[in-house]
Every structure is written in C-alpha cells, then in structure tokens.
Amino acid sequence: MTRSVGILGATGAVGQRLIQLLDPHPEFEIAAVTASEDSAGSDYREAAKWRIGTPIPEDVADLEVRQTDPTYIPNDVDLLFSSLPSSVGEAVEPKFAEAGYVLSSNSSNFRTDDDMPLTIPEVNPDHLDLIEVQRDERGWDGAIVKNPNCSTITMVPPLAALDEAFGLDRVDVSTLQAVSGAGYSGVSSMEIIDNAIPHIGGEETKMETESQKLLGSFDGAEVEWHDVDVAASCNRIPTLDGHLENVWADTTEDVTPEAAAEACGSTPLPTSTPRPTS
C-alpha cells in the first residue's frame, strides 16, 4: 500500500532531491507539491529550475504547484516533507502541525528547540519520542521532526560509534562545502568562481550545537546534550554537489586507527607512502 505525501518548497534544491528520491520509493506517492506564490498555479515542470541529473518524473512534472498553506493540501495527504527557507519554515511549519500534519523537515528553524526531535535514524531514533512532549506542550495533533544540517548529518554517525566505544571529549572539524548546499540562488557566481569562501553564515554554530544535541541522551522528557566540545570551520568551494570534511576527534580512552575503524564498521586507510626527497 502506498502513502500519499506532499513536499513543501518542492521547486528548490532540496525539494528536487526529495522528488528524485521519493518518486521511485515503493511506499510513497507524491500527491502534492508546494512553493512560493510566484510558482503556485504553474505545472511543476514550468516552475522548477530542474538541475538534477535524472529527468523530472513524469507524474510530478504534471502536478500543479500549490500554495504553501494547509488549506491547499489534498485530504488524503498527512505526511509532508518540508524544504522551505528557514524563515518561511518558522512561520508556516507550525500551522501545518496544528492542522494535523506530520512534517519531516530539512529547514534549519527550530532544530535546537527543547521539544523538537532532531534525528538521524541510525544514531538517535529514540529522540522521536519527543513528539509526545511536543504535542503536549504545543497542543498539536500533527508534529514536526527535524533533519540536521547537511554537514552535521555526515559527521555524527561515525562520532556516535566512537563515542559509544571510547567516549568523546572534543571534535574539531573543517569543511569544504559545495555550492548546492546554499540552494539554487544561494551563492553568486561572481563570489564563488575561482574562489574559496572561508565562512558560511550560521553554519559553524549549527555544526557545533546540532552535533551535541544528536549525541545527547533522551530521558523520556528532555534531551540532555552531550558535553563534547565541538569547534567547526566551514568553507564554501566551487564544486556543485557533495561536502568534504576533515574531522579530528579526541576520545576519552586511547584508541588505535584500527580500533577506531572497527568501531565505525570500516577499515583503516593505508598509511601514505612518504614522498621521495630529492
């Protein structure tokens, strides 16, 4: 049986990726797509500046883009994926939760709020029980669940494995992040071509706080954040997709590269061969 779902902010960089991944999924049928008032009323194929390598799925291309408002969502849809700009998400996501929708949201608003589940399913699925706390506190029939920031989401699974095996005291991370992470109109070409930008507004704080929350423990009422010190330095580089990050982790117990790799379910990289000196 398939479940009808909707995507808020479906014409953007994240919305397009959600469409590419959800369309072939056997359990989901994309029944509604929303965007800004400028796009509402157009067919999806006209409204989206599609930049994914695979074609727009035919059934989605013909959908009419709806206004981002609960009254425009078809009755059989109760699960929504949100990829709105955070300022828009902050204003409209609560309206959807109040109207009974469950939102899985990529937008950065509310991620560190006390009653907001921020989850990576492989790391902290138990934090989803915060939904009941959220419903009690906000009086919602629906709920909002957040995905972490795109750099944090790849860093935390191995950190969680290291923490479980050896304890974690401190993390330093330096990133090289692709332009797609800023969204379709996020970085101007004049700034990024032939350049590297050694700052991404707000990104360092997101990595430092979200990782502490994700690695924290949930006691049934609240999440106690992990006390690991995290220091991030985030850089934008002129690649299209994919972020690279160098992470240094100080563990509580001594650890060898082999033991660290085993804890992460991986194998250690071969030691590099020293360059010949002339």
Ligand SMILES: NC(=O)c1ccc[n+]([C@@H]2O[C@H](COP(=O)([O-])OP(=O)(O)OC[C@H]3O[C@@H](n4cnc5c(N)ncnc54)[C@H](OP(=O)(O)O)[C@@H]3O)[C@@H](O)[C@H]2O)c1
């Ligand atoms: N890009 C990434 O890799 C990434 C990763 C993780 C999380 N995020 C987060 O995901 C969210 C979306 O990012 P993005 O990169 O996809 O942004 P984007 O490319 O700028 O897309 C924004 C989407 O929101 C819609 N929108 C804009 N203003 C609106 C309004 N007032 N009312 C309703 N819809 C509106 C846009 O519709 P129109 O086309 O009609 O303007 C578009 O569909 C952000 O909160 C971002 O922080 C992004």
